[in-house]
Amino acid sequence: LSAPATRPRRTLDALARDQRIGDPIVILRALTGLRQLTSLYPEGHQIIRQTVETLHAALRPLLEAEPTVRVDVIRGDAHLNDVAYRLETRLSQGVIDEFLALGIDSVHFTRGVTKDELSKLGTLLAELRNHPPTAPVAPRLEALGIRHVSLGRLVVLDGRWRGNEWPDEPTRQLDPDYAESLARAEEMLDTFASGRTPSAGVVRSLLALLMSRVMRSHAAVEQILAVKEYENHTYCHSVNVAVLSLLIGRQVGLDDPALAVLAEGALLHDVGKMRIPIEILRKPGKLDLRERRIMERHPVIGAEMLTGTPALHPLSATLALEHHRHTNGGGYPDLGDARPHVLSEIVAVADVYEAVTGARSYRDPARPEEACLILARASGNQLNRTLVKAFVNAVTFFPVGTTVVTSRDEIGTVIRQTPGDPLHPVITLSDDQGLRPFPVEIDTSRRDAAGAYLRHIVRRLHPDRADARPEPVAVKR
Amino acid sequence: VATRVLVDRFVTALAKALERHRAYPPESSLCRQSIEACQRALHATGREQIELRPLPKALLVDDRKAPWTPLVARMGRLFNHVGVGGVAILAQASARDLAWFCRELLAREASDADDALPDSLAARGVRNVQVTMLVRPAVLGVGTVTADRLEQLELDERQRREALDSQACGRVCGLDKGWVRLDPGLPAPAQVSIVGLAELVGDPVELARMLAWLTESGSPDDPADALADRFEVISGLFRSAEPGVARTLFARLAQAVLALPEERRARLLRDTVLSGLIEGYVDGSMLRHFPDEELADALTLLLDGRVAGRELMLLALDRIDLPSKRQAQVKSMIADRLSGAARPADPSPGWIEGYEDGRITLAEGTARELRDFTVFDLAVNDEVQAALAFVRSTVQDTQPDIERLRCVVHLLGLEANPDVAGRLIPVGAEVLALLRRRTDWIALAEWIGNLGGTAARVRADRPEIAALIDELIARQIDEALVRDLLALAGEEAGRSAARKMLDALGAPAGPPLVQLLEQESQRSRRHAITKMMIASAPRLAPGLVAHFPHRRWFVTRNLAMVLGHAGPGYEASLAAVVHVDDIRVAREALRGLGRIGSPMARDVVVGALDARREIARVAEEVFWSFPDARRIAVAMLGDEAFAGRRPMLARRLLVRAADTARADLADVARPLSTFRFHLWRPSHVWLGFTAARLAR
Secondary structure (H helix, E strand, O other), X not given: OOXXXXXXXXXXXXXXXXXXHOXXXXXXXXXXXXXXXXXXXXXXXXXXXXXXXXXXXXXXXXXXXXXXXXXXXXXXXXXXXXXXXOOOOHHHHHHHHHHHOOXXXXXXXXXXXXXXXXXXXXXXXXXXXXXXXXXXXXXXXXXXXXXXXXXEEEEEEEOEEEOOOOOOOOOOOOOHHHHHXXXXXXHHHHHXXXXXXXXXXXXXXXXXXXXXXXXXXXXXHHHHHOOEOOOOXXXXXXXXXXXXXXXXXXXXXXXXXXXXXXXHHHHXXXXXXXXXXXXXXXXXXXXXXXXXXXXXXXXXXXHHHHHOOOOOOHHHXXXXXXXXXXXXXXXXXXXXXXXXXXXXXXXXXXXHHHHHHEOEOOEXXXXXXXXXXXXXXXXXXXXXXXXXXXXXXXXXXXXXXXXXEEOOOOEEEEEEOOOOOOOOOEEEXXXXXXXXXXXXXXXXXXXXXXXOEOOOEEEEOOOOOOOOOOOOEEOOO | OHHHHHHHHHHHHHHHHHHHHHHOOOOOHHHHHHXXXXXXXXXXXXXXXXXXXXXXXXXXXXXXXXXXXXXXXXXXXXXXXXXXXXXXEXXXXXXXXXXXXXXXXXXXXXXXXXXXXXXXXXXXXXXXXXXXXXXXXXEEEOOOOOHHHHHXXXXXXXXXXXXXXXXXXXXXXXXXXXXXXXOXXXXXXXXXXXXXXXXXXXXXXXXXXXXXXXXXXXXXXXXXXXXXXXXXXXXXXXXXXXXXXXXXXXXXXHHHHHOOOHHHHHHHHHHHHHHHHHHOOOOOXXXXXXXXXXXXXXXXXXXXXXXXXXXXXXXXXXXXXXXXXXXXXXXXXXHHHHHHXXXXXXXXXXXXXXXXXXXXXXXXXXXXXXXXXXXXXXXXXXXXXHXXXXXXXXXXXXXXXXXXXXXXXXXXXXXXXXXXHHHHHHHHHHHHHHHHHOOOHHHHHHHHHHHHHHHXXXXXXXXXXXXXXXXXXXXXXXXXXXXXXXXXXXXXXOHHHHHHHHHHHOXXXXXXXXXXXXXXXXXXXXXXXXXHHHHOHHHHHHHHHHHOOOOOHHHHHHHXXXXXXXXXXXXXXXXXXXXXXXXXXXXXXXXXXXXHOOHHHHHHHHHHHOOOHHHHHHHHHHHOOOOOHHHXXXXXXXXXXXXHXXXXXXXXHHHHHHHHOOHHHHHHHHHHHHHHHOOOOHHHHHHHXXXXXXXX
16 A cells, blocks of 8 residues: 555645745734834834834735735634634733734735835834724825725624514414314424334324314315414424315315325425424525525435335325425436426425415515415426416415406406316406496406406405405315 | 543544545555544443544643644644534444545545535535534625714614514524624724624625625625625615615615626526515515616516516516506506517527417506416316326326335435435335335336446445445345246246346346356256346346356356357456367357457457367357458468468468458468478468469
């Protein structure tokens, strides 16, 4: 065995780099020395010239390598060009203290600094020692002709940023079945978080609750479809996505066993987030590269957790792995060109809807119709277009009795839904106030010869009216 | 005290391992031994975790100074050089974890690696050695600030601080990361908030650069990239500023965006600003500061590649919240642009679907809440019903076990930690066994092939994972499987499946096939096995070489046939049996070389021409299968010694060479024609007369 031929050269490079990094203490010591000597000796004295020479010589190689040399004292440590140089000797600490006593904790030199400028800087520092600055120093430096040196004081940056404050879970009165499902989901996910595996019975009973009671409760589904004014990344989100996935699955026409598989996978799709640090999950604003990498691991972590769980259906792991994959092969994690399983695509649609109608610290929740707009925009590339259509048609945004305005500025009241097109219901026209109905029925789903709709519903009227139904509801089947 | 000694021993062992890795290749036995010693020392400490923290001239081990021996000093200097703030080594750290820690740390010393050490360790699946890097402070210059401005800022900051103290908030950067540099002569505030920083800096591009430094410790090369990456944060910060200041800041932001090169501006507007506006992440404040013409241009960008772009455009316009007069003006400008662009000569692929069918006229109506949603044609028509039926059938046709295997294969392709991957392997093995029990050879072949592909893909970066997959594949092969495959290959319908299966299994299938070949007494059965092996020869051959030549002559002969079909790379193996006593083996080896047809194979065959008669005959037969055989033959005939030694062979070569062309033969035939006077050697005479005839 022999050492790689390149090693010695690398070591030399590293040494050379170390020397270029330099020592901030040498610079600070020269500066404080200069300040002291300027107070003691007349201008142009030999000893002052020598100190200026020392300082200039220390700066020269550094300024050859970088356009600026930045010496900053932060929390008692000297930093040279952002690299910390911790102090060990009392002498070094003394130099730092003396420097800080001038009310300055940052000196920056730029390329082109002259000995004359350094000499004048010594004079200025001596003045500052006797008369701490009360006016900006920059004009004073300018007046002295010191153009390549700047002095500064460092103030700590408070990196906190206010986000919207949302409760951790729903605060309004919940449908009892929905509330029970949330409690059970929380228990189940806590079991996963603690590294244990929930029993098959626990999972099955929760699925039965969702499929037989929550899905049949109009109030529960309404609460899930509506704007959610709380921020919960795990158990509420999981139950909501499971119910929304069931809505889509039902619209697709899946049988009960397939719906059970779908619900199980949807319920556990974000189980990997239990191992993502909470500060990343709840960070306001955009995640940085490192945080994003960690966040994008959650499908893999989740799939790994579920793969080894015999109580679960094999597809649950697939759904956890693929729910952030796009139909066009994009998204994460990178699985090559493999198209996600269609059940994963269902969960993806439900997940996007739930995420945008849910509150986040960095933005308000979107209204259901806005969420559908986002789904429609993403359909084709990111989401399966057919499933988006299935979802939108599983929900009616204009229940019977809703007063609406059409794209022809007509006001009307919804009297019945159009099968297969709940966005274009049949309405009766009313007067300008929407109060007195005219005996004219209009089917808004009618199209012209080119296939374009003749009119659209463009908004609801009187959304605050007591008898208006503000929330969308699932289409009855 | 005893524990302390043990911990010090571990530190020394770690330092020694680093030194070994510095000097020797990581795969070397010296490195391996040093890592094993290090792991033993770690276990001997009995500690759950050992924490190292470097100081410039000391190394703290669990907050106690470790003996500063030359070895430890070098390790401490390395930590400092790389910028390691602390290393926590957990008791569960495997030899692999420690080895990768040494390798990655030294890679950074040599400046070979760009990514951060904790990231690269995570990517390698190292979870039991946790590294924290030293925080490099960001000193942020904010230019000239007046005392009045600073006083006002301090007042605003006080209010912000109170709000932050009482409300939920997140952090843009950690404590002590950012430091604002102000003039020492100014009254310094206690601290500056991130919104305060935005107000002080003012320039959005500079602010974006600072935010990049604060969050990722690096500045992007292109300021436009920085602005695009952090537009939402910048916009959010500006929105949080005092309203008067916010207006100015948004105006500056608008100027900065407008000053970007056209292509970058369009990308930023389309992908970040307008997209965020529609989805509610970004408000329209900045766009309000755009001149009307530029605003209309910006909004028309939504047409590019968006579904129902026009409707989104109107929604975006509503959300910008312009005064009604200005909104009408911008709308009319958009209409002008659309009428000009409605019939593009060469529509781009991103041009929206249904753009020309005029579902909505632009001039209509005012801001309407639901319009943007309802205009989408989301009705469930026959086409959608058909698609839904397809979805149903896809779900019904799903095989859960295959899905489980698919998931495992994907995870093995993603996972870096061999311990985690090791837990996935039994799941994969279980499904493969199930497929085998079901004799679903097609699926089995496909998934073993997928596993092999995954192993090949990860081999360079994650050899441990590749080795685990290889082992899983190898475990599938046994004598029973080989017999099953043989039976399958015997049927017309199953031949293709058997071949796919063998291709998928690859080299590990070689040894059991050799064993089967050896055990089989019937010649016809051996023939069937060989035929099956020949069909997958290139994939099997690497696993056969170790068994070649075999102690049983018939196995060697059959393997020679297989290797001869495997392509270049096996010439040396075949050459080794060309001169054996058993002509049946030599014949197959020579024929195999002929099939390989490489220059190396040709040289072996040419060499065999001079061998004993029966081998030479086969070699001669094979020789002519090489494309440049005639040229070689002519060159050989030019060697009179060869002709004198093998006159009959020389004559045959001469005649065969003359079959294709004669022009260049005169030069070699003429000297050979003198052989006709060697009356004491009839074969020479014969060669001589033939040469003389050809020379004429």
